[in-house]
Amino acid sequence: MSLPVVPSGPCYHPGTEHQYEYELVDGGFFELLKGDNGILVCVRGYPEGLVTCNIEYYIKGNDKLVMSLDEIRQLEEELGEKLSSTRTHACPALKRGGELHKYFPTADERLLEYDIDKTLYEEKSPFQKILIVHSRSLGNLLVLDNLQNISESDLIYTESLMQRGKENYEGKEIVILGGGDGALLWELLKEKPKFVTMLEIDELVMKACGKYLRSCCGDCLDKYKGDNYEIIVEDCVKVLKKYVEEGRKFDYVFGDMTDVPLSSTPQGEVWDFIRLILDLSLSVLKPQGKYMTHANGASCPDALSMFEQQLNKLRVPVDFTSSHAFIPSFMEDWVFYQVTMKS
Amino acid sequence: MSLPVVPSGPCYHPGTEHQYEYELVDGGFFELLKGDNGILVCVRGYPEGLVTCNIEYYIKGNDKLVMSLDEIRQLEEELGEKLSSTRTHACPALKRGGELHKYFPTADERLLEYDIDKTLYEEKSPFQKILIVHSRSLGNLLVLDNLQNISESDLIYTESLMQRGKENYEGKEIVILGGGDGALLWELLKEKPKFVTMLEIDELVMKACGKYLRSCCGDCLDKYKGDNYEIIVEDCVKVLKKYVEEGRKFDYVFGDMTDVPLSSTPQGEVWDFIRLILDLSLSVLKPQGKYMTHANGASCPDALSMFEQQLNKLRVPVDFTSSHAFIPSFMEDWVFYQVTMKS
Numbered sequence: 001m002s003l004p005v006v007p008s009g010p011c012y013h014p015g016t017e018h019q020y021e022y023e024l025v026d027g028g029f030f031e032l033l034k035g036d037n038g039i040l041v042c043v044r045g046y047p048e049g050l051v052t053c054n055i056e057y058y059i060k061g062n063d064k065l066v067m068s069l070d071e072i073r074q075l076e077e078e079l080g081e082k083l084s085s086t087r088t089h090a091c092p093a094l095k096r097g098g099e100l101h102k103y104f105p106t107a108d109e110r111l112l113e114y115d116i117d118k119t120l121y122e123e124k125s126p127f128q129k130i131l132i133v134h135s136r137s138l139g140n141l142l143v144l145d146n147l148q149n150i151s152e153s154d155l156i157y158t159e160s161l162m163q164r165g166k167e168n169y170e171g172k173e174i175v176i177l178g179g180g181d182g183a184l185l186w187e188l189l190k191e192k193p194k195f196v197t198m199l200e201i202d203e204l205v206m207k208a209c210g211k212y213l214r215s216c217c218g219d220c221l222d223k224y225k226g227d228n229y230e231i232i233v234e235d236c237v238k239v240l241k242k243y244v245e246e247g248r249k250f251d252y253v254f255g256d257m258t259d260v261p262l263s264s265t266p267q268g269e270v271w272d273f274i275r276l277i278l279d280l281s282l283s284v285l286k287p288q289g290k291y292m293t294h295a296n297g298a299s300c301p302d303a304l305s306m307f308e309q310q311l312n313k314l315r316v317p318v319d320f321t322s323s324h325a326f327i328p329s330f331m332e333d334w335v336f337y338q339v340t341m342k343s
Numbered sequence: 344m345s346l347p348v349v350p351s352g353p354c355y356h357p358g359t360e361h362q363y364e365y366e367l368v369d370g371g372f373f374e375l376l377k378g379d380n381g382i383l384v385c386v387r388g389y390p391e392g393l394v395t396c397n398i399e400y401y402i403k404g405n406d407k408l409v410m411s412l413d414e415i416r417q418l419e420e421e422l423g424e425k426l427s428s429t430r431t432h433a434c435p436a437l438k439r440g441g442e443l444h445k446y447f448p449t450a451d452e453r454l455l456e457y458d459i460d461k462t463l464y465e466e467k468s469p470f471q472k473i474l475i476v477h478s479r480s481l482g483n484l485l486v487l488d489n490l491q492n493i494s495e496s497d498l499i500y501t502e503s504l505m506q507r508g509k510e511n512y513e514g515k516e517i518v519i520l521g522g523g524d525g526a527l528l529w530e531l532l533k534e535k536p537k538f539v540t541m542l543e544i545d546e547l548v549m550k551a552c553g554k555y556l557r558s559c560c561g562d563c564l565d566k567y568k569g570d571n572y573e574i575i576v577e578d579c580v581k582v583l584k585k586y587v588e589e590g591r592k593f594d595y596v597f598g599d600m601t602d603v604p605l606s607s608t609p610q611g612e613v614w615d616f617i618r619l620i621l622d623l624s625l626s627v628l629k630p631q632g633k634y635m636t637h638a639n640g641a642s643c644p645d646a647l648s649m650f651e652q653q654l655n656k657l658r659v660p661v662d663f664t665s666s667h668a669f670i671p672s673f674m675e676d677w678v679f680y681q682v683t684m685k686s
Binding site: 054068069096105111113299 | 369371373381383385387389391393395397401403411412416432434435437439440444445446448449451452453454455456457458479480489640641642669671674675676
């Protein structure tokens with residue numbers, strides 16, 4: 001396919017091999033070019049000087065039509081020369097409509113393409129959309145409601161959440177809120193705790209992870225009761241309230257549930273839930289106990305500082321520290337908090 | 344903006360607020376919708392059942408026109424319902440034409456959007472295009488000829504290349520081929536080597552990195568001669584050939600230059616260069632010496648096995664091991680080789 005030079009005013013190109021549609025758009029121009037094999041090229045010129053070029057086509061069966069990055073960059077260079085542009089950029093093809101969805105954004109809504117080659121599990125539970133896919137580089141990857149959750153390459157996630165090497169879990173009593181992928185439970189059990197109670201509402205997540213994320217969770221999701229752990233399939237708020245009534249206390253509570261939301265103010269259902277969880281968690285902690293949680297991407301400082309504001313406004317005054325780690329399957333830096341009650 | 348349902352045959356929508364262009368394309372359809380603020384929407388239907396929708400507009404100054412992911416997903420849902428589709432996917436906006444280029448692909452040509460907010464340095468040296476940008480999450484990032492090279496979050500890259508903790512560099516004589524960012528030299532110097540010689544052809548890279556990647560290279564690029572190191576600004580092939588003539592031998596040679604190429608056969612200029620470097624490096628190694636290098640993404644097994652084939656066909660028979668690590672600024676798993684001569 002060769003692209004003609006696009007002139008800067010309305011015109012008509014008769015007698016060429018391609019059909020054109022042309023019109024002036026808000027002082028710029030728009031041109032539609034048709035190539036062979038159903039290739040459509042939309043060229044748009046903006047009065048500000050930007051020219052965009054979208055090439056779209058459908059790949060059937062074994063067609064090798066997709067342009068390699070080398071070809072795309074060659075075209076970019078040619079177009080740049082013809083348009084006398086000093087600044088051109090080309091993007092690899094966006095692959096749309098295939099069996100596999102390969103695009104998941106970061107916390108700050110950046111576009112990332114994953115090397116996903118297989119869907120292993122896809123189900124709607126009463127609580128969320130559960131997807132487990134295989135990534136060539138990351139291994140199996142759990143996606144809940146379109147959010148990357150954990151992959152087989154993400155031990156660093158669990159180790160940052162639990163601050164491995166900095167905290168001593170031996171002989172401790174621990175509650176996990178959420179944590180349905182089983183990775184945190186599995187890693188904590190290696191540290192010889194006295195007892196770990198995990199409160200997870202979604203049995204289907206556990207069943208899926210027990211099968212497809214076994215390198216993360218080992219066999220700890222195979223049964224709900226072990227020598228030193230129990231998994232309770234229940235709304236954690238309900239159980240925490242019961243613990244408060246009973247006066248039960250723990251050394252550690254882990255919040256391994258939803259991300260801190262991205263919103264303009266710390267209002268709404270999810271923020272209310274986060275505040276409730278913080279309140280209840282602190283109520284079941286021993287005086288020296290710790291609440292450990294993940295928050296959001298380091299790329300979202302507003303969400304993080306809103307979360308810190310909530311920590312500073314709790315009924316019980318707290319101190320907190322934070323740490324961060326680059327999580328392979330998130331392809332970004334993630335922030336974790338450690339919260340203790342002021343003594 | 345509201346989108347009408349797109350019918351499955353040619354038609355004309357008179358008297359609506361938008362202007363339409365419509366035509367049948369290869370058994371499918373194409374429709375162009377114009378909204379306010381110069382919004383153009385291209386809707387294309389393929390006979391195979393795929394419908395794509397591209398929304399394109401220009402953001403001027405402080406306009407907040409860009410759609411949030413929530414808005415995009417809401418539109419996705421509405422479109423899915425209207426088209427009775429059981430499978431819809433939406434992507435965050437591709438941001439084009441801005442001052443900053445934010446898209447860099449992985450080794451296997453996947454699209455990644457970086458959180459780049461500043462260009463710090465941009466220059467063409469006689470050897471390559473040097474770009475240093477700032478990423479909110481990664482810190483400063485060096486890009487050479489469009490390839491992510493190293494960022495301030497990539498200590499793991501250098502540590503994997505040198506196999507920190509597994510190799511003992513104390514009292515050793517070392518040559519670095521390339522390594523112009525200074526990170527490898529800086530980390531090696533911490534291990535008390537006898538002497539490190541770095542052969543880097545591009546002085547401009549070193550000047551830029553000495554200024555903008557100081558957390559990677561410390562002050563080792565400030566002068567070209569230290570107590571136990573020397574930087575020689577020269578083509579490493581020339582220097583290695585001189586070493587061979589002189590019979591000089593080293594404990595370690597590091598290949599910290601170009602990636603293993605992605606090509607259908609191990610032919611061409613870059614492969615010839617890689618073979619030449621391997622040959623010369625082995626010629627200046629002591630019998631127990633090691634050649635250490637990075638290769639390419641784990642996502643490119645063909646390139647990696649071609650590299651291994653070259654290793655197996657060298658004039659001097661060698662053994663090799665490999666290791667891999669997820670490199671934050673590459674957003675992918677990268678493979679490293681350690682090569683020794685068969686005894």
